[in-house]
Amino acid sequence: MKKILVIDNYDSFVYNLVHYLEELDCHVVVKRNDQLDIEEAEEFDKILLSPGPGIPDEAGLLKPIIEKYAATKSILGVCLGMQAIGEVFGGTLNNLDDVYHGVATKIELFVDDEYIFDGLGKEFQVGRYHSWVVDKNLPNSLQVTSYDEKGEIMSLRHKEFDVRGVQFHPESVLTPDGKKMIKNWVSHNPEGKQEKTEAKPQHEI
Template sequence: MKVLMIDNYDSFTYNLVHLLQANLGEENVTVVRNDHIIMSEVGAFDKVILSPGPGLAKDSGQLMDVIERYKYTKPIFGVCLGYQAIGESFGAKLINLKKVYHGVATPMELVEDDPLFRGIKSPMMAGRYHSWALEDLPSCLTITAWDENGIAMAFRHRDLPLHGVQFHPESILTPDGPAIIKNWLSL
């Protein structure tokens, strides 16, 4: 299996890359910055993962273009900014939170039988580094985890192989993070 990591210029990108490589080997994970994507080459990969990143998805190079072009044909997993980008591509609304979550672990209630969370007990602790969140998710996106304040923290698409998490599975603050990555790779 060949996985493309789209790097949204985030310091956590290579934590995710190392988790992927631990499962697939170094030669099966390719990292490309969001403003250096050759769109036709994305098709050569089996799966795409969208890294966290600063700022907004609309300002993140070709991130939204990749989602629009491949969301109906490729398994895509979005983390933090990547999660927000997938959600926005289907019409979810991005809101700026009153409370900022940077470097904190909070419990997530897993509310759907999502294979992404197979073998993980609810509630699970998850590391958070964000000041934005999604709301008004369309019916095609099933919310699979909530935080204690009712903020959507994960979703899966009802019909397409798309998943996203607002939290950081690659963070030391997310003990079940390696299992989440392994589960996604097995889907």
């Protein structure tokens, strides 16, 4: 059973993500971004960074978690979580003229080897709830994996670490393939890594 730490960035969608993970037989622990000890994340197999209001610098230990565990943990950032990944590795954010709140748009894959999107087509619908995006001028360590129809970054990954982000909400009903994406992330094991079994489970939420 995979042990997943969900960093709750004070977002109403977080328990939709938790529900998906629990349906995939994961042991899930939820911690708010300002109510955890950064060392707690050590015992988990994967870390999911939830959506949330505002910007990453206002989100407690969100960025320090990425800084500490990017090289050793599988991390998926959703919306605000992706923006935090972008900033941690040297990217910047842009405030959009148009706010997306419960808007379904098409996105197109820019790569054909992104495991989160395994089994999906080249183009698909996603649900969006955001007013910020990661600027297209990415640092060398990051790579775009999909764009929207206006050329804005909708997903990215680190070139060396198992760190990925999606700007859209896979847990939204407006993202028909969202559960498949979460399943792909949960089931992926980076080469050379074994699933940990020694960590004692936690149950507090």
